Amino acid sequence: MLCFVATDAVIARDSLSRILRRAVDRSFNRITVDGDESTSDTVIVLANGLAENAPLSSGHGQRQFARGLEAATERLARLLVSDGEGASRIVTITVRGAVSRRHALTAARSVANSLLVKTAINGQDPNWGRIMMALGKSAARVEQGKVAIAFGDEALVERGMLREGARLDRVRAIMGQPEYGITIDLGLGTGEERVRTCDLSEEYVRINAKYTT
Amino acid sequence: MLCFVATDAVIARDSLSRILRRAVDRSFNRITVDGDESTSDTVIVLANGLAENAPLSSGHGQRQFARGLEAATERLARLLVSDGEGASRIVTITVRGAVSRRHALTAARSVANSLLVKTAINGQDPNWGRIMMALGKSAARVEQGKVAIAFGDEALVERGMLREGARLDRVRAIMGQPEYGITIDLGLGTGEERVRTCDLSEEYVRINAKYTT
Numbered sequence: 001m002l003c004f005v006a007t008d009a010v011i012a013r014d015s016l017s018r019i020l021r022r023a024v025d026r027s028f029n030r031i032t033v034d035g036d037e038s039t040s041d042t043v044i045v046l047a048n049g050l051a052e053n054a055p056l057s058s059g060h061g062q063r064q065f066a067r068g069l070e071a072a073t074e075r076l077a078r079l080l081v082s083d084g085e086g087a088s089r090i091v092t093i094t095v096r097g098a099v100s101r102r103h104a105l106t107a108a109r110s111v112a113n114s115l116l117v118k119t120a121i122n123g124q125d126p127n128w129g130r131i132m133m134a135l136g137k138s139a140a141r142v143e144q145g146k147v148a149i150a151f152g153d154e155a156l157v158e159r160g161m162l163r164e165g166a167r168l169d170r171v172r173a174i175m176g177q178p179e180y181g182i183t184i185d186l187g188l189g190t191g192e193e194r195v196r197t198c199d200l201s202e203e204y205v206r207i208n209a210k211y212t213t
Numbered sequence: 214m215l216c217f218v219a220t221d222a223v224i225a226r227d228s229l230s231r232i233l234r235r236a237v238d239r240s241f242n243r244i245t246v247d248g249d250e251s252t253s254d255t256v257i258v259l260a261n262g263l264a265e266n267a268p269l270s271s272g273h274g275q276r277q278f279a280r281g282l283e284a285a286t287e288r289l290a291r292l293l294v295s296d297g298e299g300a301s302r303i304v305t306i307t308v309r310g311a312v313s314r315r316h317a318l319t320a321a322r323s324v325a326n327s328l329l330v331k332t333a334i335n336g337q338d339p340n341w342g343r344i345m346m347a348l349g350k351s352a353a354r355v356e357q358g359k360v361a362i363a364f365g366d367e368a369l370v371e372r373g374m375l376r377e378g379a380r381l382d383r384v385r386a387i388m389g390q391p392e393y394g395i396t397i398d399l400g401l402g403t404g405e406e407r408v409r410t411c412d413l414s415e416e417y418v419r420i421n422a423k424y425t426t
Binding site (some may be wrong): 034035036038039061093113115116119120122123125127129130132133134136137155200201202205206208209210211212 | 224247248249250251252326327328329332333335336338340342343345346347349350413414415417418419422423424425
């Protein structure tokens with residue numbers, strides 16, 4: 001991935017660098033296609049100052065600029081997942097109720113990178129056991145009996161078990177959409193994070209087994 | 214995975230437990246099919262004492278027993294990989310020259326679980342760049358310019374670059390075998406570990422996208 005962002009704003013180098021790092025952390029560092037990286041993954045921001053604005057050193061102007069840059073990197077990161085090799089679904093994994101943000105991110109990444117979860121997404125299979133597995137194998141603190149899982153607005157798991165009256169047909173319909181969210185509540189604290197992922201398809205294997213350097 | 218090992222040896226419970234943990238760590242904890250686990254992965258050893266031997270409490274007898282148990286778990290773990298869903302290749306990833314055994318294991322697991330490496334194995338593609346990527350993204354200490362990589366007995370990479378006179382045709386032939394090894398020397402220390410993995414095929418996706426609970 002080679003990402004170049006250009007702006008005509010007048011902004012100090014160190015401010016721009018700090019804002020970029022934060023924007024990248026919230027966007028490109030919160031997506032996954034296959035858990036791998038490239039040796040050339042790069043994000044560069046260029047500011048030529050042609051806008052001739054007063055330098056963005058004050059709080060308000062910088063915040064506005066940061067929001068704009070975050071919107072741009074967020075959009076690009078989303079496009080990257082939707083363009084994932086062989087991907088047919090974009091799924092946002094939100095983990096809340098973790099003991100910390102760090103634990104939330106660890107849990108979300110484990111679910112987002114699990115091949116069993118990603119193939120279940122591909123097959124539109126509401127296989128919540130695989131999500132429990134991915135939570136359990138992660139280094140995040142998890143108590144099985146406190147976990148709740150919802151697909152879109154449909155609650156599927158409560159207290160670590162299939163919810164009584166869970167509507168699997170509705171969950172399957174949600175999984176048929178090109179984009180949806182899976183929300184996991186660990187029920188332990190206030191840590192929250194989200195990671196965007198895609199399904200793993202036969203097409204992914206075809207593309208990457210046949211590609212050669 | 215549910216693994217039951219039975220022996221007629223007379224051996225103290227705590228010795229048996231210790232020997233089992235070590236055997237499992239060297240076998241089942243050194244393999245991967247897709248990086249995922251099962252909520253029911255279990256290894257149990259049963260000793261009924263019918264052999265009526267003198268209790269295996271002394272050094273020599275215990276060591277002999279441990280070697281036997283390790284041979285059994287090693288064989289079972291190998292069978293597990295060869296029976297991996299859709300797997301057509303068994304590949305042993307050896308990492309040596311790491312700054313510690315822990316770093317060696319981290320690096321070997323990163324390579325063994327990389328989807329890009331596993332699809333390259335499936336496509337018989339000597340894509341050493343993907344191995345470098347998997348080393349680089351791992352938490353193990355790696356210096357690019359010191360890395361050497363061999364497929365079987367064929368050296369492919371030296372000092373982080375394609376070796377002059379590297380025989381890609383020979384590497385491709387080695388990758389056509391049902392089982393082979395990839396040896397990575399990080400050139401930094403004496404830490405060594407190995408992890409057994411398999412390729413990732415379209416069949417894996419078919420099996421796991423269509424399976425439902």
